[in-house]
Amino acid sequence: MADTDRKSRNRSAELDPNAVTDPLQQAQILRQLLDNRCLLSVRVPCSESIFVSAILSVNRDENSLELDELTPEPGHLLAVNSQQLDVSTTLLGVLVSFSVRIARVSQEGGNWVYVTHFPNELVYEQQREYYRIDMGMMAPPTIEIRVDDQTVVKGELANLSLGGALTQLPRQLRLNIGDRCQGCKIKFAKTDIFEVDAEIRHVQPDPKTNAVKAGLLFVGLDPQQLRALQKHTANIERQNMRV
Numbered sequence: 471m472a473d474t475d476r477k478s479r480n481r482s483a484e485l486d487p488n489a490v491t492d493p494l495q496q497a498q499i500l501r502q503l504l505d506n507r508c509l510l511s512v513r514v515p516c517s518e519s520i521f522v523s524a525i526l527s528v529n530r531d532e533n534s535l536e537l538d539e540l541t542p543e544p545g546h547l548l549a550v551n552s553q554q555l556d557v558s559t560t561l562l563g564v565l566v567s568f569s570v571r572i573a574r575v576s577q578e579g580g581n582w583v584y585v586t587h588f589p590n591e592l593v594y595e596q597q598r599e600y601y602r603i604d605m606g607m608m609a610p611p612t613i614e615i616r617v618d619d620q621t622v623v624k625g626e627l628a629n630l631s632l633g634g635a636l637t638q639l640p641r642q643l644r645l646n647i648g649d650r651c652q653g654c655k656i657k658f659a660k661t662d663i664f665e666v667d668a669e670i671r672h673v674q675p676d677p678k679t680n681a682v683k684a685g686l687l688f689v690g691l692d693p694q695q696l697r698a699l700q701k702h703t704a705n706i707e708r709q710n711m712r713v
Contacts, residue, residue: 521545539582568592602631606710
């Protein structure tokens with residue numbers, strides 16, 4: 471059985487170079503999430519909602535961790551019934567995601583706690599292909615994402631690179647990691663609109679605002695679009711230097 475698990479972990483690492491399967495390395499990353507008090511975006515397979523949690527402890531000896539009760543409140547019952555939690559967050563700007571199954575539920579200080587084993591694999595995107603530029607003090611460009619033929623949602627850009635963007639979107643928008651958004655429109659000025667297809671890479675509710683932080687990966691860029699992005703990122707850097 472141990473050999474089978476080890477082979478499965480090795481295959482996962484070969485398929486995804488960002489997949490961390492070694493328990494010691496996983497423990498180091500999970501410990502950093504704990505120490506940095508990173509909020510976790512959690513999905514339960516039977517629901518489209520995004521819930522918030524946090525790591526309460528990491529036990530390297532038992533390869534287990536404790537997660538805080540899901541909020542808002544309906545998340546707890548869904549988690550207990552489903553037993554599976556799909557987690558994503560960012561650690562110092564790096565996307566971290568993993569799935570775990572609840573082994574035990576306990577109650578501490580009036581709050582529910584989920585005890586889980588380490589995941590089979592933990593995705594830690596260590597390298598960014600592109601340098602991301604924060605909006606700084608400038609008015610952030612707006613973005614329009616078409617959800618369906620009748621629904622267009624508006625948000626703002628928090629940062630931008632040649633490969634993607636971090637956006638602030640309304641909390642009620644239902645997004646799934648891996649969703650493709652066709653024809654997103656980024657408005658840098660009234661008459662300067664950049665249109666691009668994008669993929670949702672991570673989603674995290676912002677507890678300070680009624681918004682969701684969503685990381686977008688631009689897909690299918692042609693040379694003309696890439697040149698336009700280079701122009702816009704250079705303009706933003708120049709504006710930030712003037713502040």
